[in-house]
Amino acid sequence: MIDNAVIEFDKVLRTLFCRAPTIREVPGRGLPEAPLSAAEKKHAGALMRVNHVGEICAQALYQGQAMTCRNPEVRQALEQAGREETEHLAWTERRIEELGGRKSRLNPVWYAGALSFGVVAGKLGEGWNLGFLAETERQVEAHLDGHLSRLPEADTRSQAVVRQMKLDEKEHADMAVRLGARELPGPVKTAMRLAARVMTSTAYYL
Template sequence: MIDRLIASLDQSLRTVFGKNVSARPYPAKGIPETMERPADRRHAAALMRVNHSGEIAAQALYQGQALVAGQAATQASLMQAAREETDHLAWCAQRIDELDGRTSLLDPLWYAGSFMIGAFAGLAGDRISLGFVAETERQVVEHLEGHLHRLPPNDARTRAIITRMSIDEEHHGDTALRTGAAPLPGVVRAMMKYSARIMTRTAYWL
């Protein structure tokens, strides 16, 4: 447990304050930049700031769940998903830089709150923890699809990144279901959606 705590602390510092590096190719590579209007660039950067904050929260959720996971297989599955989320963090940050935007000022808050939620979910047992992953990813895919509709039509680079992220998130949810995720009560799903809405609306501006 001490080793897990040290690893979690190290990962939290790297996630929030470090420069994350993708292990996979940048999805927008080779796609021409077409965003010229300042208003469009600001809007796309704000959407990617929201996505970046969501990936910060996802990292924290997985780390919190992995910290208290009962089975080694569950922990390994959570850590693999976290590694793929690191790619998403790097992609979002790179696109934000390209659009002359910035990441959320509240990233440490998103991480701390999500880590605690993940730990509590993990303490409820591996099946509930995996159910939390499955529901989280379902809501994230829904959220990303909404962003695809809100993007400026000509922003092919951002669209490529979000599409790749959506595919990965759906895969994480399917993996959780295959490995024994338990369905969550409706009230829990509703609370998760409400909390995510607060974060996304705040991160768009801050």
């Protein structure tokens, strides 16, 4: 029990305070850096900060869901998806640095909130747990699609990162459906969208 607690706490510390590792090549790495104006770089950096916050939340969400999941197969799938999301964390972190931006000052707050949601989702049972995961990934996919239209047209490096993240999020949503995700009620989906809107609008500045 204590060993598991130490392992889970170590995940929190690594996510929040350590440089995320990446095994896959960073999308767009071979593309030239565009000559962006100061305003464009600031805007692109803020959008990538929002995406980085989303990945912070993804790490916490998957961790919370896996901690309370009773089905070994589902738990393994959640843990694997969490490891894959670490790549996104690394990509967005590196892109923020390249744009001269910074990560959100509220990352510990975002992490705590998402972890709580994940724990609750896991306790609701396998179908609802997976349903929450699938809906989260669908909303993230839509959010990333919006960012593709908002990024500076010349910033192809950021666009490449976001496109690959979008593809990966769809795979995770499809995985959840294959494993038996239940469709969430409309009011729950709406509440999730409203919470995400608060997070993204705040993270853009903080």
